[in-house]
Amino acid sequence: MNRASRIWLFVGVLLLLVLLESARVYFIMPFPGSQLGLNEPESSGLGRVKLAYWLHHNAGWLRIIGLLILVYPAYQLVAKPSRAWHRYVVVGLLLIYGGVFYMINREMMADQMFLQPIHKRVVPMSQNQIPLDKLVLGFESVGQATAYPIQLIGYHHQVRDTVGGQPIMVTYCTVCRTGRVFSPLVDGQADEFRLVGMDHFNAMFEDKRTGTWWRQATGEAVIGPLRGKAVAELTARQMTLREWAKEYPNTRVLQADSTFAEEFKGMKNYERGLSKGSLTRRDSASWKPKSWVIGVERAGFAKAYDWNQLQKKRILNDVLGGAPILLTLASDSVSFGVWSRRLGVKTLTFHYANRRLTDQETGSIWTWRGQCIDGALKGQKLSSIPQAHQEFWHSWRSFHPNTTKAN
Template sequence: MKRSFLFFLLPVLLLIAVEVLSVYFIMPFPGSQLGLAMDGTEQASLARVELAYWLHNNIIWLRAVGLLLLAYPAFWLLTRPHRAWHRYIGVGLLVIYGVVLYMVNREMMADQMFKQPTTKRVVPMSQNKIPLQKLVLGFESVGQATAYPLQLIGYHHQVRDTVGNQPVMITYCTVCRTGRVFSPMVQGQADEFRLVGMDHFNAMFEDKRTGTWWRQATGEAVVGPLRGQTMLELAARQMTLGEWAAEHPNTRVLQADPAFADEFKSMRTYDRGLSKGKLTRRDSGSWQPKSWVIGVERAGFTQAYDWNQLQTNRILSDVVGGEPLLLAMAPDSVSFGAWSRRVGVQTLNFQFANKRLTDLETHSVWTWRGHCIAGPLTGRRLIPIPKAYQEFWHSWRSFHPDTKQYDES
C-alpha cells in the first residue's frame, strides 16, 4: 500500500472516529452505557462522559486539524496516478465521512431526536383534550396547579413553563421512568437547557451559559464548570389526570403539539408500561432492571418498594430516615401517594381491609390521599413526603447505590 494512501487513510478514519465517539458515549448504543447498576463501574462511566464532553467542546478544532491533514493526501489521491481501488476506497471513505457528519449532527444528537414544543398550549380543564386516565406529572405553586402528561413530556424530555409566577423545568426520562421538576435558576439566573445525551441510561441536559452537563434523575452537574452543584428540585406528584383534577379542580393541562403527532402516537402506551421498546418497556416481574419500584428519599436515606407488592397490599408502612412512612395506592391502581404517619405527637399504624383504609389507634377512616374522612381524626391530613418516585429499578439503584429494598417480612 502506497505511503500517500496511508497519509489519506489515517486522517479520514480519525475524522470518522471523532464524529462517532462524540455521540457514542452519551447515547444508548451497545456497550456505551456501562451496566444498569452502580456495580463498581462509576469511575469508568464518568471517564466516558468526560471524554464525550471533551470531544463536544473541542470538535470544531478537531475537525479543522483532521481536514487540514486530509487536504493534501486527498488532492494527491484524486489527481495523481494511483491504483483504481485506492481511488474507489478513498472516494468511498469521503462519502462515508459526509454521511457520518450529517447523521451525527442532524439525526443522532439527542436534541435533534427529541425536540421541544413548537407551540406550547397549557389550558384549563374546560378546554382539555387529554384523557383523564392518562398519567401526568403534577406540579403546584402558589395555588396554581398544572398537569404534564407523561406521553408528551416523555417525548420532549423537557418542557419549560411558569406556574404560580415560578419558572419551572419539567423533565422526564423514558429510559429511567424518572419525572423531575427543577428550578432553571443557575447561579442566580434563569438559564436555558438542551438535551445532550444520557449517562447510566439517564437523560443529561446542558445549560446554555456555562455548558455544564446535568443528570436528570438527580439534578447533579456531572461535568463542566459547575460540576458537583445540584439544581433545586421542586416537589411534583405522579398520578392520573382524573385524580390530579379531582385534587386540583382548577388545574391547567399541557396539550399535545400537533407538530409531533406521530411521536406522541408512538408513546401512547408508555405510561401504562406497555411500550414495545427494549429500553422503555416494563418488566412485569419484581426487582428486575425494568421492574417498577417506588423510590423514597428522606434525610439522606433511601428505600425502594416493589410496585407489584403495593398494588397487591394497597398500602405499605415503613420508616425511612427516621420518618414513619405510608405508601398508599389509589383505587385506579396506578396513582399513589407517600405520607408521614405522624399526626401531632402520635404515630399511626394503618390497615387496608374491606376496601377501607383505617388507623389502628383511633379506627378513623382515611383516603389514599391522606385525608381523614370519618372517626376521631376527621379533618386531619397526613403530611406528604415529597421525594417519592415511580421509576425503573435499574434507575433507582444506579443513582442511589446505598438504597435498601423493602421487605415486609
C-alpha cells in the first residue's frame, strides 16, 4: 500500500467512525429530517428507528474494527511521514474524532441531557415549597396521593416512586406534552428504564433487562425483544397543585432537586404554553400541530377536543363510543376533568351559566370534579373517564390515527 492509499484509508475510516457516532444520535433526536410522523411510510430496508436501534447495539464492535483498521496507516503516517505535517494532521484528526465521540456520547445522548433526580424529596403539604398554581400530575393509590410538578418531571422525563406500596414510573415528554404514569413491571418483573431518545417526536425509554425501546405516549414496545408488548398505564390526573390538594389534603409533593435549578428555571413557562422553543411552544390557534387538545379514549374509540373551545364554553357534552361524556374546566382555566354523564339509569345533560354547572334533568348543582353539591342529586358523583389527557394535537393525532375531531 503506497502512502497516498494509506492517507485515503485513514481519512475514509475516520470519517466513517464520525458518521457512526453522528448517526447514533441523529435518528433518535429531533434533528431536521430525523423524525417521521406515525402514518408516514418507512423507507425501504431498515426503518429509521430500526437503524438507530441496530447502531446503538452494535456500535461497540464497529468502533473496534474501525480503530484496528486505523492502526497501520496511522502508524506509518506518524512514524514514517514523507512530510512532517502528516503526523500533525493524523494527530489532529484523531483528536477531532475524540471530541466528536465525547460530545455525542457524553453531551448529546438523551440520558446525558436530561438527568434523573440526585436528591429526590417527596414531602407532605406542610413542608411543600412548590407554588400552588403549578400544574402537576397527580396519582393516588390505596389512599396515598402524590403530586408531581410538570416543571420538574418535564425536565427529568421520568421519576420513579412508590405510592400506596405500588411502584410507579412518572413520565413526561415536553415535545408531545404527554404526561403518563406507568407500572415499571415488564412480564411481572420490575425493571429500570433510561431515556434513550425519541421516535415520531415522542420520548423513548430503554429497559435495562432486555434493551427494548418503549414509546412514552402509549407505553408500547417499539423495537427489541419485547416489541409489541406494553407496560400498564396507571390513572393520573393533571391539574394545579391547589386543586389537587383540595381533593387530597394529605397529598405528598415532589420537590425540586437544587442540583438542577437552572434546568428547572428553563422550564418555568412551559406548562402555560409560553415556552420559546419551537418544539415545545404552544400554537394558540386551534387544530395546529402544537395546539392543545384533550384526547379521550374509550372502548377503542378516540376523540380530540379543542382546548380553546373548552376554555370558551367551560364544559362540553358529547358521546364517545356510545357513551355520554362530559368535559369540565375548573375556575383556574387549567385544571380539567372528563366524566361519564350516566348516573345509574339516567343520562344527564349539563349546562354552564352564571358560573354554575347544572344538569338539565333535575337542576342540581355540580362542581367541575363531577360532584353534586346541591339539588335532587346532592351527594352523587360522576364516574371519571381515566384515559383522558391534555397534549399537543400532533401527538394525539399521531398515536391515535383513527381519532376524530370534536365539532
